[in-house]
Amino acid sequence: MYKKNIYEVKSNRRIAEDVYRMVLAGDTSYLTEPGQFVNIQLSGLYLRRPISVCDWDGETITIIYKVVGTGTAMMAAMTGGEKLDLLTGLGNGFDTDFTRLLPGQGILKKEDGTYSWPDGRSVKAAVIGGGVGVPPLYALAKKLKKEGAEVVAVLGFNEEKQIFGYKDFADLGIPVCIATLDGSVGVKGFVTDALKNIDFDFYFTCGPEPMLRAVHRLGKERGVEGLLSFEARMGCGFGACMGCSCETIAGTKRICVDGPVMKSGEVIL
Amino acid sequence: MDMRVSLSGWTLDNPVIPASGTYGFGYEFAQFYDINILGSIALKGTTKDARYGNPLPRIAECREGLINAIGLQNPGVEKVISEELPRLRTVFKKKSIANVSGFSVEDYVYTASQFDQQEDIGILEINISCPNVHGGGMAFGQKPEAAAEVCAAVKKACRKPVYMKLSPNVTSITEIAKACEEAGADGIVLINTLLGMRIEPRTGKPIVSTGAAGFSGPAVKPIAVRMVYQVYETVKCPIIGVGGIATADDVIEMMSAGATAVEVGAANLVDPYACKNIIEELPVKMEAYGIERLSDIIGRAHV
Ligand SMILES: Cc1cc2nc3c(=O)[nH]c(=O)nc-3n(C[C@H](O)[C@H](O)[C@H](O)COP(=O)(O)OP(=O)(O)OC[C@H]3O[C@@H](n4cnc5c(N)ncnc54)[C@H](O)[C@@H]3O)c2cc1C
Ligand SMILES: Cc1cc2nc3c(=O)[nH]c(=O)nc-3n(C[C@H](O)[C@H](O)[C@H](O)COP(=O)(O)O)c2cc1C
Ligand code: FES
Numbered sequence: 001m002y003k004k005n006i007y008e009v010k011s012n013r014r015i016a017e018d019v020y021r022m023v024l025a026g027d028t029s030y031l032t033e034p035g036q037f038v039n040i041q042l043s044g045l046y047l048r049r050p051i052s053v054c055d056w057d058g059e060t061i062t063i064i065y066k067v068v069g070t071g072t073a074m075m076a077a078m079t080g081g082e083k084l085d086l087l088t089g090l091g092n093g094f095d096t097d098f099t100r101l102l103p104g105q106g107i108l109k110k111e112d113g114t115y116s117w118p119d120g121r122s123v124k125a126a127v128i129g130g131g132v133g134v135p136p137l138y139a140l141a142k143k144l145k146k147e148g149a150e151v152v153a154v155l156g157f158n159e160e161k162q163i164f165g166y167k168d169f170a171d172l173g174i175p176v177c178i179a180t181l182d183g184s185v186g187v188k189g190f191v192t193d194a195l196k197n198i199d200f201d202f203y204f205t206c207g208p209e210p211m212l213r214a215v216h217r218l219g220k221e222r223g224v225e226g227l228l229s230f231e232a233r234m235g236c237g238f239g240a241c242m243g244c245s246c247e248t249i250a251g252t253k254r255i256c257v258d259g260p261v262m263k264s265g266e267v268i269l
Numbered sequence: 270m271d272m273r274v275s276l277s278g279w280t281l282d283n284p285v286i287p288a289s290g291t292y293g294f295g296y297e298f299a300q301f302y303d304i305n306i307l308g309s310i311a312l313k314g315t316t317k318d319a320r321y322g323n324p325l326p327r328i329a330e331c332r333e334g335l336i337n338a339i340g341l342q343n344p345g346v347e348k349v350i351s352e353e354l355p356r357l358r359t360v361f362k363k364k365s366i367a368n369v370s371g372f373s374v375e376d377y378v379y380t381a382s383q384f385d386q387q388e389d390i391g392i393l394e395i396n397i398s399c400p401n402v403h404g405g406g407m408a409f410g411q412k413p414e415a416a417a418e419v420c421a422a423v424k425k426a427c428r429k430p431v432y433m434k435l436s437p438n439v440t441s442i443t444e445i446a447k448a449c450e451e452a453g454a455d456g457i458v459l460i461n462t463l464l465g466m467r468i469e470p471r472t473g474k475p476i477v478s479t480g481a482a483g484f485s486g487p488a489v490k491p492i493a494v495r496m497v498y499q500v501y502e503t504v505k506c507p508i509i510g511v512g513g514i515a516t517a518d519d520v521i522e523m524m525s526a527g528a529t530a531v532e533v534g535a536a537n538l539v540d541p542y543a544c545k546n547i548i549e550e551l552p553v554k555m556e557a558y559g560i561e562r563l564s565d566i567i568g569r570a571h572v
Contacts, residue, residue, distance in 0.1 A: 002300050004541060041539070046486060047330045048539060087541070233326040233476075235337060236538040239297040241290065242313070242342040243328040245321070252321055252342065257297070 002089045002238050003030040009082040010060060012075070016164040018067045019132065020076050021054070028056045030089030034096075034139035035206070035229055035261045038063065039237035041085040042071050048087065049075075050234050050256075052206070054135035055142070061088070064135035064164070090237050091260050094140050094204055094227055096147055098123050101202055101225070114148025122150040126200035128191050128215055130156040130207025134165045136229060140204055145172055152177065152198055156191035156211065160184040192218050202226060203264075213269045226264045230255050270552050271562040274308070274529050276507055277430035277455045279364065279391050281308035281530060284520060284563065285548050288511050288534035289314050289368035289394065289434075290339060294353040299360035301541045306548055310357075311366040311532055312349070314396050315384075317376045319345035329467040329476035334486025334513075335535055336465050338477040341370050341399055346380045350387060364391030368434070369423075370399055377409075377419050378426045385427040393429050395419060398436030398461035400483045410436035410461075413448035420452035432456035432509065437489075438464050442496045443503040450504045457500055458509040458532070460493045486535040487513040494526045501527025501568050515543060517550035521558070527568040 007026035015021045031053060038061065039048035049071045055062040067076050098107045098115040106118040115123055125144050127137040134155050144151045153169040156179045163185060169176045178186030179194040187194040191207075192214045203226035205215045212228050219226050232255045235243035239257035246255060248266045253259060272283040287298075289311040298304050322342030329336040343349065357365065367384035371377040377395060384390045397410035397419055409415045416433065424431050433449040435442060437460040446457050462483025467476045475481075493512025500508055510528030514520060515536040523531045536543035551563070560566055 002541070004301065045330065046333055046535075046539060047328070047335060233328045235328045235335060236291075236541075238300075238541060240293045240541075241328070241337065241538050242293075242322060242339045243337060244325070245327075245342055246325065247321060 001030055002087055003027060004085065004087050007061065007084050007086050009078050009080050009084065011080055012078050014076075015064070017161040019064060019162070019164050020067070021062060021064045022075065022078070024061045024063070024084065024086070025059055026061070026086070028058060028061055028088070031056050031061070032089070033093030034143055035093030035136045036089060036091045037237070037260065039087040039090055039234070040075070042074050045071050045074075047235065048237060050090070050237050052136035052229075053139065055139045064132065066132045087237060091256060092258065093136075094229070094261050096140070096143055098149075098202070101227070110148075113146075116148060122148055123202065124200045125149040125151050126154060126195065126198060126203040127151060128154045128195070128203055128205040128207070129165075130191060130211040131158075131162070133205070133207030133211070133229070136206050137204065138165065138168055141169060141174055142172055145174065152200065154179065154191050154194050154198065156180070156194070156207065158182065190214060200224065205229065209269075216264055216267065216269045219264055227261050228264060228267060229260045230262060231260065232256075270555050271564070272551055272555075274564050276392060276509070276530060279430070283308045283548055283551065284524065284528075284530035285544050285551075286311055286366065286509070286530055286532045287537055287544055288532035289396065291534040291537045294349070295357045295365070296360050298537070298541060302545050304361050305363065307363070307544055308530060309363055309366055309391060310361065311368050311394055312353075313343055314341045314368045314370045314399065315343050315346050315349050315380060316341055316370050316372075317346055317380050319343065319348065324478040326477050327482075329482075331465070331467055331484070331486075331488070333488040334484060335538070336467055336477055336482045336484050337462070338479040338482035340479070346383045350383060354387060354389065358389060364389050366390070366392045366394050366432075368394045368396050370396045374419055374422050378422050381423045381431070382426050385429050390429065392432050392456070393423065393427055394432045394434050394458055395423055396434045396461065398434050400436065400438060400462055400464050400481070407436045407438060407461075410445065411439050413444050416445050417448040417452035420449045420454050424453035430455035432458050434458040434461055436461050437492060437496060443499050446500040446504050450506055454506060456507045456509065457504060458511060459496050459500060460489070460512045463489055463492065485512065487515055489513045490519065494522060497523060497528050498526040498570060501571065514547075517547050517554040520547060520551060521554060521560075521566065524563065524566050525568070525570040527571065529564075529567055
């Protein structure tokens with residue numbers, strides 16, 4: 001279910017070059033899964049701006065966004081106290097039920113809500129993010145961890161001054177591996193270079209399309225499935241305009257309502 | 270206060286109808302509010318066969334509007350009737366308006382005839398004005414003879430009222446409207462989107478995949494109002510006014526120009542409650558302007 005509501009900007013801080021973390025206060029009851037997004041109205045701009053939910057609790061929604069144009073620049077100038085009109089609860093987020101994600105492999109769901117292999121081993125999950133594709137993976141990593149998965153985060157950036165989120169993931173007790181294109185921090189290259197020596201049973205990824213394509217290919221080579229989160233220029237964000245439709249193996253899907261998260265076995269990349 | 274209007278013998282509770290392509294098949298909006306408050310719903314443009322539409326990106330923003338290059342994505346008339354209409358029926362108890370598109374006269378007749386047999390379709394809206402497909406759509410709406418040919422053929426094959434949805438991308442809108450009326454059209458719907466383009470300053474390339482695409486939203490309202498005004502002076506059949514409507518004042522303006530009912534397009538995308546807000550605001554504005562019966566104001570701009 002979706003909801004349109006007014007939210008108040010509680011804080012808005014710069015966390016890396018051109019990247020800001022904004023906390024919004026208001027109704028969060030329509031958010032159900034990590035990977036969902038909100039669609040933000042900004043005064044004077046005709047279309048809303050879709051931004052992923054990074055994290056939420058009973059009263060606040062946290063988003064992390066990069067300034068790339070008029071709308072995000074307007075957001076970056078906010079200092080707190082502003083009222084914003086948001087659609088929330090949009091999109092199908094990341095499913096974390098490994099009995100569904102790894103069907104027919106005997107995954108067990110225990111009474112405490114955690115998952116494991118039949119022999120009791122934890123499920124190894126890689127969360128792979130590139131740039132502003134990293135934010136939705138935070139709430140996801142938290143949930144996976146709570147549900148007993150052994151999580152590793154692999155985050156890719158262009159260069160050192162663009163890095164954010166390292167500490168957030170590390171504070172969850174998750175090993176974090178950074179890849180930078182210029183090699184200024186961590187592994188030099190793409191997230192797929194960082195993934196070379198990392199072994200996982202399933203992956204979750206969000207980032208620019210070339211990265212999604214590379215991760216998808218790597219998964220295929222290793223015979224590992226995953227969930228990928230996509231972006232598109234959107235008219236509405238809730239399924240009405242067909243502005244975001246893409247072709248998949250399972251037919252035409254709207255990224256806004258049938259996605260943004262899609263299965264690796266379904267997407268055409 | 271009386272908001273009812275009548276389209277070819279069908280009485281609507283109010284003149285507010287979401288425009289084709291901006292309201293899906295209705296049920297997405299039922300998540301936001303009870304859609305039975307609407308006058309009716311114009312369904313997503315439907316063709317004989319399923320269509321994926323154009324490649325992404327399909328959407329570009331502009332000041333007070335947007336450009337869309339959807340390209341008539343739809344599952345085809347058979348699936349619309351077997352899957353979408355039943356789903357809409359669970360949340361919407363009124364009749365809707367079928368929006369029919371095609372690539373040949375035979376296509377139009379085939380698709381329109383399928384909808385003609387559906388009890389919960391009130392009007393057949395024949396879209397001869399889609400700017401986003403080649404070899405069809407708008408091509409039929411740019412020549413009076415071609416528009417009349419589609420209209421006459423559909424009219425001959427169907428019993429329900431036939432409304433022709435016209436393109437503003439023409440030299441004389443009145444000539445086309447007149448040709449349609451003479452060919453038997455029961456009503457005229459205008460306008461569909463204008464042909465527009467946005468170019469990304471960084472890359473210097475058009476933003477949407479088709480380059481030029483359909484431009485609509487508040488920015489086009491004066492054009493729509495002018496065209497409705499001109500067509501009102503040319504035809505006797507009812508007109509449904511479309512283009513940039515977002516408020517109750519816009520509805521009153523469009524009806525004053527000569528529209529019997531209105532369709533709300535782009536506004537639904539940016540505010541899913543747009544139609545609801547307009548319907549709730551209408552009585553307030555009627556009261557303020559001393560309008561007792563909304564149907565009284567149709568065409569009052571004309572002397
Ligand atoms: C589901 C989803 C989740 C997203 N999550 C995030 C996030 O968590 N953090 C973040 O920084 N960005 C995110 N984005 C991208 C973000 O929506 C764009 O960066 C933003 O809309 C740019 O707006 P602007 O006004 O600054 O740019 P402008 O270029 O001025 O915008 C003009 C138009 O193009 C659209 N547009 C431009 N770039 C994009 C893009 N990459 N994707 C979609 N629409 C675009 C805008 O929405 C607007 O309609 C997400 C996009 C989608 C679809
Ligand atoms: C995303 C989008 C999709 C549309 N699809 C259709 C369509 O399938 N058939 C049609 O007749 N008109 C279609 N239109 C045109 C609208 O129905 C309407 O005529 C036009 O947008 C002008 O109204 P507006 O300014 O309120 O948007 C579409 C418009 C938009 C914005
Ligand atoms: S953005 Fe409108 S259907 Fe997805």
